Structure formats: structure tokens, C-alpha cells
Amino acid sequence: MSGTGKDSKGKNVNRTSQESSGTNNSALTAARFEQELKNAPADVQEKLRALLQQMAVSDGSGSSASGSGREPKSMEEHKFWKTQPVVKHDEVVEEEGPIEMNVARDQVRATPYPLPKEFEWTLVDVEDDKEIKELYELLTLNYVEDDDAMFRFDYSAEFLKWALQPPGWKKSWHIGVRVASNKKLVAFISGIPQDLRVHTTVKRMVEINFLCIHKKLRSKRLAPVLIKEVTRRTHLEGIFQAAYTAGVVLPKPMATCRYFHRSLNPKKLVETGFSHLARNMTMARLIKLYSLEAETSTPGLRLMEDKDVKAVAALMNKYTADFDVAPQFEEADVRHWLISRPGVVWGYVVEDPETKEITDFFSFYSLPSTVINSPTHETLNAAYSYYYAVQTPSEELSKIADENERKVARANAIKPRLVKLMRDALILARRHGFDVFNSLHLMDNALYTEELKFGPGDGYLHFYLYNWRCKAVESEKVGLVML
Numbered sequence: 196m197s198g199t200g201k202d203s204k205g206k207n208v209n210r211t212s213q214e215s216s217g218t219n220n221s222a223l224t225a226a227r228f229e230q231e232l233k234n235a236p237a238d239v240q241e242k243l244r245a246l247l248q249q250m251a252v253s254d255g256s257g258s259s260a261s262g263s264g265r266e267p268k269s270m271e272e273h274k275f276w277k278t279q280p281v282v283k284h285d286e287v288v289e290e291e292g293p294i295e296m297n298v299a300r301d302q303v304r305a306t307p308y309p310l311p312k313e314f315e316w317t318l319v320d321v322e323d324d325k326e327i328k329e330l331y332e333l334l335t336l337n338y339v340e341d342d343d344a345m346f347r348f349d350y351s352a353e354f355l356k357w358a359l360q361p362p363g364w365k366k367s368w369h370i371g372v373r374v375a376s377n378k379k380l381v382a383f384i385s386g387i388p389q390d391l392r393v394h395t396t397v398k399r400m401v402e403i404n405f406l407c408i409h410k411k412l413r414s415k416r417l418a419p420v421l422i423k424e425v426t427r428r429t430h431l432e433g434i435f436q437a438a439y440t441a442g443v444v445l446p447k448p449m450a451t452c453r454y455f456h457r458s459l460n461p462k463k464l465v466e467t468g469f470s471h472l473a474r475n476m477t478m479a480r481l482i483k484l485y486s487l488e489a490e491t492s493t494p495g496l497r498l499m500e501d502k503d504v505k506a507v508a509a510l511m512n513k514y515t516a517d518f519d520v521a522p523q524f525e526e527a528d529v530r531h532w533l534i535s536r537p538g539v540v541w542g543y544v545v546e547d548p549e550t551k552e553i554t555d556f557f558s559f560y561s562l563p564s565t566v567i568n569s570p571t572h573e574t575l576n577a578a579y580s581y582y583y584a585v586q587t588p589s590e591e592l593s594k595i596a597d598e599n600e601r602k603v604a605r606a607n608a609i610k611p612r613l614v615k616l617m618r619d620a621l622i623l624a625r626r627h628g629f630d631v632f633n634s635l636h637l638m639d640n641a642l643y644t645e646e647l648k649f650g651p652g653d654g655y656l657h658f659y660l661y662n663w664r665c666k667a668v669e670s671e672k673v674g675l676v677m678l
């Protein structure tokens with residue numbers, strides 16, 4: 196998931212496109228292209244989207260986590276993925292549903308997959324300070340980097356605890372690999388449970404994240420073993436579908452979203468190489484361009500508290516109903532994911548000063564990146580836009596028969612409020628010391644990015660489903676945010 200010029204998450208650390216510093220031209224072009232795409236017949240849309248996804252890794256601006264800008268592999272070259280129940284690159288999905296049938300528990304392989312003899316399986320106890328530190332160190336030194344190896348994600352230990360222990364979490368899904376001789380943790384993969392709606396079907400799935408192999412053990416086909424092992428352990432729990440994101444193109448993304456970045460500390464971003472000063476721009480003008488008001492402007496804006504959970508869950512489930520893919524949040528999930536945790540996630544609600552009703556909410560989380568080899572800066576502090584909800588006039592919108600007209604009316608109805616809220620989010624993020632605010636073009640994010648001076652990044656995040664055929668989803672119809 197992320198990125199200004201270089202800061203990418205979503206599995207590749209993106210940064211601001213060089214051509215975009217100070218202007219938003221490529222964002223506009225991309226938006227226009229998306230608009231044209233929507234007017235094309237469905238089968239043409241599907242083909243163009245596949246082409247776009249390929250361009251994202253091969254046009255030199257895409258930041259594939261593979262880091263090379265190579266052409267994506269053919270299905271035949273995917274020695275592992277061609278054996279898995281995923282949609283093939285050239286497949287056009289007509290009917291949605293499982294690719295493989297569920298199997299009974301006694302039919303699931305009972306023992307872990309074999310590892311090369313120097314290694315052994317372990318479960319990482321994230322409640323144990325020593326073990327969470329080991330996981331933190333593995334990731335901080337070996338997890339996702341941008342293509343030029345300038346930035347690497349630096350998820351904090353507190354963040355990892357939050358991300359790995361939502362309601363219903365399972366220790367058996369926090370899977371590590373150690374060197375047998377010295378017990379050093381050298382690889383990891385995790386799953387967490389998540390009820391996900393894909394179009395009209397709601398399924399209990401597992402969300403896979405934090406797949407990481409120590410740099411010295413790369414390209415030895417260990418990743419497929421980790422993936423098969425987490426699959427086995429998921430099957431043992433009676434779950435047969437998964438969702439995951441990656442910066443690399445694998446068979447086959449259901450959606451692809453571009454990263455956008457809003458500079459909060461332009462000087463530092465330029466000094467770290469995350470952004471570039473355009474030829475016609477001075478630092479003083481850049482700082483002025485990205486200056487923000489000192490105070491937020493929405494009356495009734497405050498940190499979310501436990502008493503707001505019910506209202507936020509209702510707001511969120513109503514708002515995300517407009518998207519094709521979205522989590523189903525119970526109150527316990529809202530409590531876990533959206534109430535602020537120091538240094539990890541910030542959740543805000545708007546309480547109407549008169550009626551006391553909760554009318555909106557928004558949230559962002561902290562994912563710093565290590566600045567590799569910088570003499571001046573160790574860390575880039577990035578905030579990422581997370582879930583939010585504004586009120587949509589669903590009843591009035593449902594009376595508009597024409598789909599395009601309905602879309603325009605919906606955008607017009609929510610844009611002013613969303614822009615106002617996200618401007619406040621930027622002000623708060625800057626106050627909390629963030630250097631950049633990152634946002635993917637999913638949900639309604641495209642409605643605020645241009646006006647709030649976000650620039651397109653060089654990273655794309657691909658969304659995948661395992662063992663579920665799903666028709667291609669437009670980025671603005673994705674209502675799922677993965678950490």
C-alpha cells in the first residue's frame with residue numbers, strides 16, 4: 196500500500212513522480228484516462244485495465260517491488276502461481292465464485308510443508324516483547340523497498356501488534372522461519388481474519404501480509420513454501436479464500452490503485468530524494484505552495500472514543516456499501532482498527548455541535564520509511580489515509596436511473612465535505628510530525644487529491660483474491676484498505 200515521488204507502501208515504497216513535483220499534470224491525465232475507460236464497453240474495459248496493469252510495471256514510472264521495470268512474467272513462467280487457484284493473466288471472468296472447492300478438515304494436510312534442512316518453522320509470539328522485537332528487526336532490515344533502494348518500510352513494533360491482533364486473530368497464522376542452528380528469525384508471513392464483501396457475496400477470508408524473506412535468502416523458492424504453509428493453516432480453520440496486496444504484478448490483480456502523495460514537509464522530502472524540485476520551482480515557493488492553516492476548520496471534530504464505536508460502525512457500513520469490495524466491520528473491529536493508538540493510528544469523528552450526532556469520521560496511520568544512505572535524515576514520517584465515511588444521499592441518488600449521471604451527482608454531493616475533512620486530516624497529520632500524507636486512488640480519494648495538492652507517485656498497489664474469481668474492479672470501487 197503508498198507514495199510521494201518515492202514513498203510507496205502497498206508493498207512498494209513509492210515516491211512522487213519526478214514530472215509531478217509542483218504540478219498535477221499526470222494525475223489529471225490519469226483521471227481523464229480513467230474517465231474514458233469508464234465509457235468503453237465492459238470487455239474493452241477489462242482488456243485495457245489488464246494493459247494498464249502491465250504498463251504500471253513496464254513503463255519506467257511504475258515501481259514494481261521486483262524492482263526492475265521488467266515485463267511481467269507470462270503465466271507459464273510463474274512456476275508457483277500457475278499451480279494456484281488464482282485468475283490467470285489472460286482470463287476474463289464471466290461468473291464470480293470459488294476456483295477450487297472447500298475440503299473437509301481431515302482432508303487438509305496435517306503436517307507443515309518441509310523446509311530445507313537448515314531451517315525450521317516457528318510461531319512468532321507477538322505478545323512477547325523479545326519476539327515482536329525480532330519480527331520488527333527482520334522487517335525493518337529486509338521488508339519492502341522502492342526500486343532504487345532509497346527507502347524501506349519501517350513498521351513499528353506497536354504497529355505490528357495492532358496489525359496482527361484484530362478480533363479473532365490466531366497465533367497459528369503468525370508464521371516464521373528460523374535458522375535451525377542459531378534460531379535467527381529469517382522469514383515471516385501472516386494472516387488475519389476478515390469478513391470481506393466482494394460485490395454481493397460476503398465471505399470470511401484471511402488477509403495475508405508481511406511476507407518477508409531475509410535478503411541473503413532470496414530467490415531460493417522459499418516464498419512459495421511460506422505461502423503454502425499459511426494456506427494449509429488457513430484451510431485447517433475452515434477458510435478457503437484470501438485477500439492480499441502487492442506492488443508486483445502476479446496472476447491476476449482484481450484492482451490496481453495508484454499512490455498519491457501530499458507533501459507536508461517539502462524541504463525534507465526534497466533533501467531525502469522523495470520529491471524533486473522542478474526546474475522552474477524554488478524551495479521557498481515549494482514551501483509556500485504546501486503551507487496549511489494552523490487550525491482545523493470542521494466544527495465538532497475530535498478524537499474518536501469508545502462511546503462512538505456504534506455510530507462509526509453504522510456510518511462506515513453505510514458508506515462502504517457503495518464500493519464493490521469492502522470489509523464488513525462489526526463493532527469490535529471498529530474498536531480495534533479505528534480508535535487512536537499513540538504513534539500507530541489516529542481516528543477522528545465529527546460530532547454535530549447541536550444534535551450531538553456523529554456525522555463523519557476519518558483516520559490515518561503511521562508508516563515511516565527508513566531513508567537508506569542519507570547523511571541528513573534517518574526516517575521519513577509518512578501518514579497513510581485509512582478508512583473514513585461521509586454521509587451520502589443514497590435515497591435521492593437511487594432515483595437517478597442513468598449510472599453516469601448518478602456517479603456525477605454522488606461526487607458532487609460528497610466532494611465539498613470530503614475535501615474539508617481531508618484538509619483537516621492534513622493539518623492534524625502535520626501537527627503530529629508527519630512529512631508526507633499518502634493516499635491510494637481508492638474509495639472516494641480521487642475526489643480530494645487534486646484540490647488538496649496531492650501529486651501522483653511512482654507506485655501502484657495491486658489487490659488480489661485467492662481462490663475467488665472476481666470481475667475487474669475499478670480503483671474507485673475498492674473500499675478495502677490494507678496495511
Ligand code: MYA
Pocket residue numbers: 206260268272273274275276277337338339340401403404405406407408409412413414415416417418419422425426429430434435436437438439440441442443445661662
Ligand atoms: S506483499 C509484500 C512482499 N514482501 C516484500 O516485498 C519484502 C521484500 N521482499 C521479500 O522479502 C522477498 O522478495 C519475497 C519473495 C518474500 C517477496 N507475493 O522465494 P522466491 C513469487 C506473492 O524465490 P524471493 C505481501 O506481504 C514470485 O512471483 N508472491 O522469491 C502479501 C515467484 O513465484 P512464480 C510473490 O524474492 C503477500 C516466487 O514468489 C511475491 O526470495 C501475499 C519466488 O519465490 C509477493 N509479494 O521472495 C502472498 N513476490 O515463480 C500470497 C514474489 O510463480 C498469499 N512472489 O512467479 C496468497 C494467499 C495465501 C492464503 C490462502 C488461504 C486460503
